[in-house]
Amino acid sequence: MDIPANFWSAFSAAFTQTNVPTVTWGEMLLSLAAAVALSIPRGSWRYFGLLATATHELGHAFAAVTSGQRLSGIRLRLDHSGTTTTYSRSRLAAAWSCFWGYPVPAMVGAAFVWCGLGGWGPAAMAGSSLVLAASLVFLRNFAGLAVTIAAIAGAAALAFLASGSMAGHVTVVLGLALLVAAVRDLLKLTNVHLRRRDRLNTSDAYLLYRATAVPSGIWIALFTLVVAGAWLVAWQPVSAILLERR
Incomplete structure (x- = not known):
């Protein structure tokens, strides 16, 4: 058996x-329900939220690398917090990498929905x-x-063991769940600025304000x-399926 050839073929x-x-x-309704079930209840969020945090931090890391910054390391914690450490002489580049945390889970989620429904x-x-494997170097x-x-x-x-149909269905659910998670995290961020201001130093919006003097509210917007x-x-292909019922 030619294991390398079989592996490359798969x-x-x-x-x-x-x-x-x-x-x-x-x-599709069941997929939406499953996405909510993963991202809203505390019990399931305790675990799925870790994936959302990893996606958030990888957004910072990717933006840093693509803007010429030095990526020192990524830390993920079980309380859903994370830290991506970068070094840059440019404030603009630092602000760029700081911005791409909260939006990235939603962007990845939308891509997953399209990929799952498109085969x-x-x-x-x-x-x-592959992306996750590459990130191991920086953890x-x-x-x-x-x-x-x-x-x-x-x-x-x-990717390698499930049928294409099953992988597609799960990808859609994960994509929708990441989209829901992005909204949940945005609401949490807004709550920090409105009611938990003692935690401002953990807010990307506040860090962006410190780096650029642009108010945190603008960054949250x-x-x-x-x-x-x-x-x-993401809603384009989803709504097309839901409207078929009519």
Whole structure:
């Protein structure tokens, strides 16, 4: 048995388009319900929120690397907090990487929804596993390693072991759940600025204010605008399925 050849064949196949999954009106409603169930109740959020936090921090990291900053490390904590440490001589570049935290889970969620409904579910999961694997180099704590390795295992299983249809359905649910999670985190951020101002130093909007002198409220509004745009993008294929019922 040629293991390397078989592995490469399976790996390459994961990045090809599969049959577009048939998602009925009822299944789409169940997917929306599953997304809410993952992102709203405290019990499920305790675990799914870790994936949302990882996506948030990877947004900071990707923005930092693509803007020429030095990425020192990423820490993920089990209380859903995280830290991405970068070094830059440019305030503009630092602000750029600081911005791309809260919007990224929604953007990834919208991409997952489109991929899942378009027959690219396995490709989305295979790509995610590669990105997560690359991030292992920058993780600086055990909790971060544990969360990321678990996410890699789940994504790889969907990409290489599950059927294309199953991978597509799960990708849609994960995408919708990340979109819901993005709204939840935005509400939490807003609450920090309105009622929990003792925690302002943990807020990306406040850090952006410190770096640019632009008020935190403007940054929160910009986060909200990008998240709303991601919801609008994701809602196009979802609404098309729901409207088929009429």
